[in-house]
Structures are given as structure tokens and as C-alpha cells.
Amino acid sequence: MSGFGALRFGRALCLSFGPDLTGGSWLSVLERVAPVTNAVPPGKGETGSRAAALALSWSGLRQMGLEETALASFSRPFREGMLQEDRLRRLGDRRGDDWETTVVPGGPVWSANTPLRASAAGLRGGFDVPDGTAAEAHVTTALSVHAMLLLYTGSDEDASAWCAEVEAALRPVGVTVARSRSLFIDPEHPEQGNISREHFGFADGLSQPDPYDVGGAVTLDDVPVTQPRPVQGVPLGDFLIGYRNGHGEPSPGPVLPVPPPDDDGPAQAGLVRHPTAEGFLDLGLNGSYIVVRELKQDVAAFWQSMDANADRIRRHDPKHASHVTADWIAERVIGRNKDGHLLCPKGTLPPVNGAPNNDYLFWKDDRYAHGCPAGSHVRRANPRDALAPDDASRPSLLEAANRHRILRRGRKYGTSIADPRQDDGQERGLLFMCLNTDIARQFEFVQQTWLLNSSFAMLYGEEDPLLGAPGPMTIREKPLRRIVQVETYVQLVGGDYFFLPSLPALRYFALL
């Protein structure tokens, strides 16, 4: 489950299948130039100087010829794709026929272009009359991405070289690289973990769930972790298919009908029988779903907007607002200072062993959000116990919040900006990636019910200040709150839902 942290560079390649591609033999070609490997936990041997991960879209699996029952057994969000019109509305990307300002003008550039599922809407029975409701719109993008290939390397030069090798090997078998993003992280203190700053300048990727498994599948220093850690403990099944999840059952995944006796491909690939679906093989076990969203960041717009807000507030309140600077506002937009320490009423949370403390709760010390604003990005992205109405319900609210966690594996792309207040015309941003087994309960819930919820935590008409629509953001101070006006600094360029197969599933796909 490691994100190949030792390999700081890499490429994200959006692979597109040519019209003539069928079957999975291209995966054998890929295997020769970029073998997909299990991630190696930190301190458990060498990852080597290169590592690769591969995820497939529903449309990609369909074109490769995965059989129909198996295709239908994937979860609904994956089968429908991120650009299904109702899903786009819930994710805050599009309302009706209009893209939101948080999407690049004209709409996203790339997606899996998942086809509309067959609907019974056209069927007319006796006595039926049309009710005048419109048909479902098919929202598409210019680029169709059938697979995401992530290459991780120790240097950017090696990433370029490897990328060229992969491209040259795949082209003859009908797979092209439709889009490429150079990924990197640049931790300042690698000994404290891989804390790298995102382009706006804030430490990123700090708060992560701590998986545990009652069956003993998670170990830490060779000791099984079977109980949740107090604040961040989340069952492994929320990130890996087939293990006990937040609903107390093995997380569901796709299946494959047991083939006829003369076809021993699936058995050779290592697929095992499904525990509950009789006569099916478990295609999902040890796999996961990965959400990918390419988010473009406008660094200059962000800092100029912070400057403008600080100027306005100081102008309106010359005597009491000398502390309000662009940095002060930006820290409150994020909820942490630039080094990643959480804001609290008395300043910032003290570090633990030199690194930012991530085992905090909100209710006890910052219930009224005088430190970390209620609508700040970190408080929205994981409210922990902050939404508890009273002291007694804190444990249950924390437990409820932990039913909606995601394992983030994003990396930034593009180059660092020289002067954050001066637009250099370069494209840069975050390739947001997260693992979850229940996309609706985890990623989509976080996006819709926490980040973009305009009435989150008793706020009114405010969305996440980083990812949401332009508008107000409340910052509590005593005695009277201040309100800043945030603009759009982050825009969706493309993305979709992908299936991250286990190695046996991947070997099976290669046999298609």
C-alpha cells in the first residue's frame, strides 16, 4: 500500500486503445518494459529504481473483451464513470448543461468516456404515454483513457527515458499515450516521511487513515494490527477489496464465472474462488478502485486573491486587523500552517517527533472553530469529531466520519513556480489519486457531503475554499467573524474511476 515514496519522480500516462485493439496481449508487452509490481512497505526491502502501477477503466476492460457478467459485477460508479451526468452534479463539476467554474473552460479534456448503460426508457407498453422527461445526456471528452499507467522513478531523466521505452513498445500493439504528466514530490525532511509541499506552498498528504484488519492482514513491525488506532483507524476493507470493511463485511468486488474445464487460464493466473458467489472466481480480491482527478492549480491567482482579501479586511478594520495578512488567510483556507501544523485557538498544534501531529480531534479544544475554521479545507476533508452536537456523541461521530475515508496517493505535476504571485504561464497542479473500495460511500461522499456541502457545519452558502465554487468563507474570531471571498484557484482538467487489479487479476486480463 505504499505510494512508492522512495521514488520521487515519475509519469502518469493516460493510455488510449486504438479501434482495432482487442484482448489483453498488450499487457504482456507492457510486462516486458514496465512490469507491474506489488508495492513494498517502507523498510521492507528495496523497491528498485523503477516501479509501475496500472489501473483500467470500465470501457478499457470492455474493449479488451472481459466477459459481460464480469463487467456487470463491478460497482455502479465504476460502471457508469465519473462523467455520468447525475454524478457530475453531485461532484460539483456540472449542473444540467453547464460546466461549473471549477472545471477548465469547455469541460474536461480527458475521461474514460464510459458509454451510457442500456436503459429501458424507450420501451413503451400498452396505455403508456410519454411523460416529457428528457433522455440522459452522454457527457464525453475529446480524449478517451482506457488505462492509467503510473511510472515511478528515482530521477526525472529516468522517467523520460522509461516513458519513451513504454511508448515505443506499446504503439505497435495499438496502445497510445494520449496524455502524460510528469509527477514529483520533493520532501524537505525525508526522514520524517514523505511530506512534500503542494504548489500553493503547503505541506500536503499529511492526514491518512491507518488501516487495520480483524483477520490479521495488516501488520506493523510484524505484529498484526487487528484493532483500530484511536483517531485514524479504518478497516482495511475500505481500501482493499475482499477484507472486512466499514459495513462489517468483506468489501464487494467484481467476479468472473468459473470457465469451462478446458480453460485453465484463470487458475494459472492465480484467481481463487469467490467466498459467497458459488461458481464464480474472485476478480476483485486484493484489488481496489482508484479515483483520478487532474487538478490544475493557478498559484498566482490564489496568492493575488489572498492579498486582495487581506487588503480589504485591513482597510475596513484598520485598528484591529493588522494580523490579517495573505499568509494568515491562506493558512485558514487550508486549516494548517505552511509546515503542516494544525491551527488551533492558541496558535498551532505542537509537532510530534518533529513532524506535524495528525492524531488530533476538534471538539474538545476547538469546538467553535476559532483556531481551525469550520469551513477550512482540512476540517471539511476530514471533520473527525467536529460535527458532534454534544460531548456524549463525539465517539460515534468520529466513528461515523471514519466510514468515509480515502487513501490519498496524489502527486503534483508541472514545475514549481518561481514567484507565487506572478503567473508564468506554466501548467501545474495535483494529480489527485485515491484508493477506496466503495466510491459512493468514500470519495463521492467526501466530495459532496463534506467538501462541497454549502451548509457544512452550520455554514451557509459556502463551499470548500480550495475546491469549491467562488464565494464567501467564514473565519471565526472573537467577538465577530471575518468573511473572505474566495475565487476559483483549482480546476478539473480530466479524470475518471479506474480499477486497480491485483496481480492475479492483471495476469488474467493479459490472457484475454
Add this chain to the structure above:
Amino acid sequence: MKQVTLCVPLEVKPESCSRLTAAIEDLKRQEDKSADPNSPNFWRLRERIPTLHFMSISVFPAHDYDPVFILEANFDGPEGAFWNDLTAVVGEELRVMIRCCKRPSDGTGALYDAVTALASKRSVAPYFEARTQRPSVFHHGNRGLACQQILRDHSVFLETVEELDRRAPQLYRGEAPAKVHADLRTALLPNHRWLDDQAPERISPAERITDWAALTLFVLLLLAVAAAPGLLLAGLGVARDHLVAMALASVVATAAALLFWVRHLEVRDSSHDRPRQDERMLREMIRREDWITQNHMGSIVLIKPGVLRTVIVRAGHRGLHLALRALRASRAGYLGSMRTVHFAHWAFLNNHSRLLFFSNFDHSWDSYLDDFIEKAHGGLTLAWGCGVGFPTTRYLVGEGAEHGRQFKAWALASRTVSRFWYSAYPDLTVDQIERNHRIANGLRNKSLDDSAAEAWMLDL
């Protein structure tokens, strides 16, 4: 002002069902003027029925029965006035819908004939009144606040924000809290003269006493029934001198026997963990959701048969209803630790063989169900566990809704499309309504001291 929750279920002529659906869609398009930016959505209902909080009109298809049409409403004040107001606005549209429904076989058949006759001018209001079905349980998220009060409080909130941030951003900075309060009150009073009046009581002492008396009586009645076998034995001469002990022993023994019986039934119950979901229906439901802060759901399930189940369902619903009226947390708008429910409405249909559930809630349907699963699964299992196919339960409150995936699938399959749905304040959450009310109530005070004003300012 007392909020009334009711519904009118009408059986649909199957061959007119599609026509009825189209008529409801037509009505929605006619009232929902979202295409015209100058007229607010549903403005006719908003202006001409000022007492109306929520209303929905939907058709429930079923595998076991002909479809049923249900109009469901939450409003302030007397029912007669509401039906007259409603039919004055959309009476003719509702008449078309009644025509798509069957002639009832009970005493309301003649009324049906009168209102559905060709070119009939007879008001449909009496028909709806006569066919009204009372809820078995209901819960209100902002109990005791009239619709117009909610809207007035909100306009105060909006103007407060406007005053603080645009009109006079410099005026309120660096002032003592008491002065901020006084200045704001002065600024808002001209547009909101009612802030000079005392806030009306949300729940009157008489209502409070009645609620508690009813709950107490209900509990006593349950105890009396449970004690009856022991007292009867005592009457027959067994331990005649220990009446109290016999009564207590009887209550314990009855409870134990009932639990044993319940468990006996539960382990033989079948659940429906993977119900078939109609793709077309699902899409029609989802496409109507998540446009605004609030969402709506309607569901019908069959009730498990059997003597004990029947008794438990009826007594359970009665007890739940009385508890939701009397207990402090639910009076303050909490269902479990959830405060996202504007109303929850259960009613029995078809001689108590089907259970109807309607609710208006904040945020998405998925998050609503997650809330139930994570924060109120016990109460929900008690209320809905009587439904055929409900996930496996344990002693009425255990497990059940804790089987999150199965519970969601079961609930989703029982739903129908909310084709016509109206909310008088669609972008307000239960919490925001309370926040607005606290702000307005603070402004009704002529003055506050600094500490009271500072606490009040947390809401600004």
C-alpha cells in the same frame, strides 16, 4: 402554530397509471419555473399557500398491488383551510389525477363520482379531506416554527450578513459585543418591525403536558398488560398476599416470553439482501436529487404477518411516536444524533399491511442513509424492521440497519420517484433554520450584556 403531517393515498386505475405520471410531470413543469429566472420556483404555491412547508405527489408501483397515488403534505394550521388553499391553486390539475384513480368502495364513492364527473365544478377539497390518512409516527426537525416564521427569520439572517459585511463593514469592528447587538438591532428594526414583539412559544405548556401524559399513560398501559397475568393468578389464589411481587414477576416473565418469541421469529425470518432494482426507476429518482440542499424520499414496504408482529408494529409505532413528541432531544429536532431531518412520516396503508415512509432531509440520500446506519440504527431498525425483507434483526433493535449495504439496497428498492416535490425553503437546513431563529430571537431582546451578546454572536 401546530404543524400537520398527513397523506392521501388513492389506488390507481392501472391503465391510467402512465397518464397519471404524465399529469404529475405536467404539474411540476407548470409550477417549477426554473427556466424563467425572473419568477421563483413554485411561486404560486409559495404565495398562495403561505402555511405550506412541504408537499409531494408521487405514484408507487408495486409487485403485489396496483399502483398507489400519494399526495403528502406538511402545513401549519387547520386542514380544511389548507385543502381550500391548495385546490384554489391546482384544483383542476388534481381533479385530472383523481380521475386516474379508482372509485373507492367505501362511503366516499359518491363524493368521487361528484368530483370526477365530466365537466364537474365541484371542489376536490372535500374528497382529499375525506381520504386523508393519519401518520402512525411523525417527527419534525424544527418543531413549533411556522413556515412564515422560518422565512422571516431567514430574511433577518440575510440582512444581518449584508449589514455586517457590505453596508457598514467598519461600524461593527472593535466594538463591545453588547454594542454590536444594539447597533444591529437598530439597523434591522425598520425592515423587521416584528423584532419588537416577543417570540411566540414554540411548544405550549399545555402541549408539553399532553405529550408527557400520553407517553406516561402508554408506558403504564404496557406495564398493566404485562402485569395482568400475574394479577390474574393472584386473583385465583396464587400468592394472594404478594400482589406487587406477583405484578413485577409477571412483567419480567411477560417481557422474557415476548423476547423469546421475538427471537424465535427472527431466526426464521427471511431477508432480501439483493433486491432487484428497476434501472429506469433508479435513474428517474437520481436525476431529481442533489440539485438543492434538501432532498425528498418516499418508500412503501410490506409488513411481516403474524399476531406478535402486528402487536409489536402497532405498539412500537405508538410508543415511538409518543417518545418523539415528548423527549427533549427530539423536541429539539434530533432523531438519534442526526439533525438533518425536516420531517419523517410513517403511515400504515391497506389495513396495516403496508408501511409508508416519507421524509425531507438535508444533503444526499446516501448521506441520509449513512447517518441512519451510523448514528440511529437502533431506532430505525425498531421502526422499519417490521418490513418484509428487512436485513436480519436481533431482538428488534440489534443488527438490522447495521448491515449497511443490505439496508441501503433494501431501502432503495422500496422507493419511488418523487415526481412533484415542493419545499418552501429548499436551501435551508434544519440547523440553519435553528441558527436563523437564534439570531432573530437575540435581536428581539432590547439589549444583551456583553457575555450574552458574545455567545449570541457565535451564530452571526
